[in-house]
Amino acid sequence: MPKTIQKETRLYPVILHREGDTWGYFSPEFGGGGAPTETDAIYEAQYMIEGALADLIEAEDAIPDPTAPEDIEADGGKIVYVPMMLSNAAERIFLTLPKSLIARIDAAxxxxxxxxxxxARERLNHS
Structure with missing residues (x-):
């Protein structure tokens, strides 16, 4: 039976707060970190959430629902919502590699x- 393709957009809340020269970001569902500017904090939060969701989708684990606005405690921070497209669709890409490298990959x-x-997952998780 063919795999059913699922697509959905969800808005995940991120709380931004300034701590000296650093902008902190926190997602109730996925954790947080820090960045030098507010814009960078939003981008890094988005990147963090995308990675976490990709791992969950690939593992076929449950995807957490976004926290409801009334359940968020901003503690003086600013709440922004990051749109995330959830999809289990695969995409075909084309690579050009030396034949000798392809032979070694096929042997492995x-x-x-x-x-x-x-x-790709290993490299992205270690960067």
Whole structure:
């Protein structure tokens, strides 16, 4: 049976607060961090949420619902909402690689897509 493709957009809240020269960001669902500017904090929060959601979707784990506005305690911070597209759709890409490298990859795996996806996840999680 073919896989059912699901697409949905959700708005996840992020609380921004300034701490000296740093802008902190916090997502009730996914945690937080800091950035040098407010704009950078929003971008980094978005990147963090995208990564967490991608991992959950790939693992077929439950996706947390965004926290309801009435349940958010901003503690003097500013609340922004980050739109996230949730989808389990795959996308075909084309790569050009040396034949010798392809041969080595084929000797190591029977699934090139899974091989590259695993490498990409490892690299992105360590950056």
């Amino acid at each position: 795996t029977s699934n090139r897509s899974a091989f590259f996806a695993e490498l």
